[in-house]
Amino acid sequence: MVDVAFPHSSAAPNYRLSLLCVLLVKACLMVYVIMHAGIGLGPDEAQYWTWSKHLDWGYYSKPPAIAWQIFAGTYFLGDTELGVRTGALIIAFLLPWAVFGLAKACDLKSATAFWAGAVMALSPLGILSSLFATTDGGFVLFWTLGLVPVIAAIQQNKAPHYLVTGLCVLLGALYKWTVFTLWGVVAVLAILYPCLRRRSAFVGVLISLLGFFPSVIWNRDHDWATFRHVWSTNIVGNNSGGSHGVFHGNFFDFIGAQIALLSPIFFVLFVLAAVILWRHRQKVPPGVAACGYISLAIFALYALFSLFTKIQGNWCVYAYPPAIVFLCWYTCEWLLSGKPWLFAGTVLSILLMIGVLYLPRIQSHDLLEAAPIPYKVNPFRHNLGWDRLQAELTAVSFDPERDFLFGSRYQTTSILSFYNEWQKRAYFFNVDRTRRNQFSYWPGMPQEQLGATGFFVDIEQGSDLDTSPSEKAKAIKNRLKPYFSEVRFLGRRPLFFSNGKLAKSALIFECIKYNGKVPEDPHKF
Numbered sequence: 001m002v003d004v005a006f007p008h009s010s011a012a013p014n015y016r017l018s019l020l021c022v023l024l025v026k027a028c029l030m031v032y033v034i035m036h037a038g039i040g041l042g043p044d045e046a047q048y049w050t051w052s053k054h055l056d057w058g059y060y061s062k063p064p065a066i067a068w069q070i071f072a073g074t075y076f077l078g079d080t081e082l083g084v085r086t087g088a089l090i091i092a093f094l095l096p097w098a099v100f101g102l103a104k105a106c107d108l109k110s111a112t113a114f115w116a117g118a119v120m121a122l123s124p125l126g127i128l129s130s131l132f133a134t135t136d137g138g139f140v141l142f143w144t145l146g147l148v149p150v151i152a153a154i155q156q157n158k159a160p161h162y163l164v165t166g167l168c169v170l171l172g173a174l175y176k177w178t179v180f181t182l183w184g185v186v187a188v189l190a191i192l193y194p195c196l197r198r199r200s201a202f203v204g205v206l207i208s209l210l211g212f213f214p215s216v217i218w219n220r221d222h223d224w225a226t227f228r229h230v231w232s233t234n235i236v237g238n239n240s241g242g243s244h245g246v247f248h249g250n251f252f253d254f255i256g257a258q259i260a261l262l263s264p265i266f267f268v269l270f271v272l273a274a275v276i277l278w279r280h281r282q283k284v285p286p287g288v289a290a291c292g293y294i295s296l297a298i299f300a301l302y303a304l305f306s307l308f309t310k311i312q313g314n315w316c317v318y319a320y321p322p323a324i325v326f327l328c329w330y331t332c333e334w335l336l337s338g339k340p341w342l343f344a345g346t347v348l349s350i351l352l353m354i355g356v357l358y359l360p361r362i363q364s365h366d367l368l369e370a371a372p373i374p375y376k377v378n379p380f381r382h383n384l385g386w387d388r389l390q391a392e393l394t395a396v397s398f399d400p401e402r403d404f405l406f407g408s409r410y411q412t413t414s415i416l417s418f419y420n421e422w423q424k425r426a427y428f429f430n431v432d433r434t435r436r437n438q439f440s441y442w443p444g445m446p447q448e449q450l451g452a453t454g455f456f457v458d459i460e461q462g463s464d465l466d467t468s469p470s471e472k473a474k475a476i477k478n479r480l481k482p483y484f485s486e487v488r489f490l491g492r493r494p495l496f497f498s499n500g501k502l503a504k505s506a507l508i509f510e511c512i513k514y515n516g517k518v519p520e521d522p523h524k525f
Contacts, residue, residue: 015114019100022118023093030089030130034082038360040386041081043411045133046418049074049084050425051438058218060225060438063211065174066135073133079423084133091137092130095321096121098144103325105152106287112332115342116325122346125261125320127353135176136317142172143179144321147294150186151322154193155287159200166204173211177230178318180208185294192293193286222441228525229435254306257313258299262320263352265345269338270295270323273330288329295323360384363498372499376462382411385495385504386419392493393420393455396508400424404454406445410437412459429456431479435524446516454511456480460492461504473507485513 033039041049051059051067052074058064073086096117103113120126129137146168153160165182172179183205190196219226259267277284277292284292298319305311331338359378362368375381398405398420405426407413416426427449428439445454458476469492477487488510496504 015110016100019096019114019117023096023121026121026127026130027089027093030092030127031082033131033357034085037357038364038384038387039131039357039380040383041084041415041418042132042383043414045084046414047410047438048133049079050414050417053425054442056218058215058226060222060436060441061229062135062226063174063176063215064218065138065171066133068174069138070133079418085131088133088137089130091141092121092126095129095137095141095144096126098141098148099321099324101148102144102151102291102321103328105148105155106285106291106325106329107155108285108288108325108329108333111339112328115332115339116328118346119266119324119328119342120321123261123263123266123320123324123349124353124356125317127349128261136314138175139172139179140318140321142168142175143182143318146172146179146182147185147322150182150189150196151287151290153195154189154290155285157193157195157286159198160196162198162200162204163207166207169204169208170211173208174214177212179211181318183208188297189290189293193290225436225441225525232435232525249306249308250310251303251306254303254311254313258316261313261317262323263345263349265341265348266324266327269331269341269345270327273327273334276330276334277326285329288326291322291329292326295319295326299323363503364496366500369499375498375501375503378498381461381504386415388495389415389457389493389506390419390421392495392506392508393457396455396490396493396510398455402453404445404449404452405457406454407457407459408432409434410439412457413439415459416457427454429483430519430521433519433522433524435522444518445514446518449514450516452514454484454514456487456509456511458507458509459495459504460507461496465502465505469507473509476507476509480509480511483515483517484511485515487511 048062048066048070051064052070055067055071056064059067069087069091070084074080074083077083077086099120100113100117103116104110108116129140146165149161149164165186169179169182172182183201186196186201215226262270273292274296277289277296281289298316302311302316328342331342335341356379359373360380363373363375363378364384366372378384393405400420400422404424405416405420406429407416407426408429408431410428413426413428417423420426425442427445428437429445430440456476458472460472470489473489477489480487490508490510493506493508494502494504495506496502
């Protein structure tokens with residue numbers, strides 16, 4: 001291959017500069033979206049923000065890095081949606097560079113590496129990763145960086161730098177333990193590529209295991225809650241509530257999610273690249289072939305699982321960096337004249353995302369009155385209406401200096417914590433006997449609100465709104481009465497209207513003089 005070494009390629013700096021310009025423009029546009037599109041924090045983002053107010057070595061369901069990331073962002077930009085998401089913007093800026101480096105590790109041309117970085121940045125997945133503060137961003141970034149020396153070793157048939165891979169896995173483990181799958185990938189690839197069979201891999205693995213250390217410190221003092229939660233939800237699956245068995249999963253929904261996250265044209269190019277790998281594997285550069293094998297294996301494994309149980313579309317996001325390098329190789333260096341397809345795919349991806357990001361405004365202002373888009377297809381429906389929630393709390397005389405907020409779900413509790421005037425932490429009150437969460441391990445209402453008045457909020461959307469508010473209010477009041485001297489229903493308060501109809505609301509209750517009792521702990525993890 002030509003154009004391997006950056007320092008000796010006159011075109012390489014131009015491609016780097018082009019990618020830098022693309023990423024800077026994208027970052028500026030995403031800042032505008034965060035500040036003006038009306039897409040509020042999701043429940044998990046709000047939960048991670050509450051974690052950032054109580055920095056620790058670990059948390060109930062995740063390692064600590066996401067809280068540290070949000071702490072840094074809000075330290076500089078305040079407790080705002082932009083502050084919470086600043087770390088995501090930075091990671092989304094760095095990930096295309098990691099994909100660029102992965103392409104160069106395959107000895108691909110600088111133009112191909114540029115397209116790989118640009119596709120990563122401007123695919124729906126790349127755009128959404130700039131918008132939401134989740135554990136996936138940091139995990140995928142370090143997974144990709146850890147893969148680079150492995151692919152470089154395969155391409156050049158030399159020993160890999162496993163110490164670098166081990167360090168990257170360590171850092172990725174601070175976000176999400178799924179990063180350890182990289183060692184499984186290395187083990188399988190070592191069957192095909194003898195250059196990977198090195199004793200230094202054991203040193204890399206030992207280094208990476210230090211990524212467990214912070215979580216172990218936290219769990220040692222908290223009943224090993226994280227490990228029990230992971231076991232019960234991901235291994236045993238007793239909290240999933242879903243059906244199991246052949247064809248009881250969501251195979252077609254899963255495949256549809258992959259097409260949407262990568263965008264249709266890019267997905268077709270990936271499939272065509274897979275066909276070339278199958279028919280002409282001897283002509284495919286070894287590093288590129290390895291990227292193809294990795295991405296295809298990950299997608300196939302999750303697709304297989306989706307036949308039996310529900311698989312979320314984002315669970316296999318770490319397959320996308322090698323998949324994008326693979327499809328860009330096929331389009332730029334196998335087809336030679338395939339770059340217009342990458343351009344078309346990029347334009348389509350941007351247009352699709354403009355429509356998706358504008359969807360909340362379309363629905364809230366009923367801009368497509370003749371052909372309304374159903375609220376249930378809005379991917380941001382869990383992020384809408386929270387600015388109005390704060391106004392509704394003020395309207396029912398909630399006083400943050402005197403009163404407290406609480407909910408029966410960790411999602412609602414998290415949203416209430418961020419979207420109130422003083423951003424006081426709300427309380428999780430488990431009247432529904434659901435599983436534990438991070439709020440279960442912090443001081444609760446008995447320790448801090450004995451005798452005080454609290455405002456209980458229950459969020460409704462979709463089919464929840466079909467139930468009469470008085471009927472639902474009666475059931476909630478009966479559950480709350482044992483813990484307060486009086487419970488008053490303050491009404492169903494509208495939060496979001498879609499196509500002129502109420503799509504999300506809040507049932508608000510004033511609960512007077514808390515008596516210190518708590519619901520029985522169901523001991524679910």
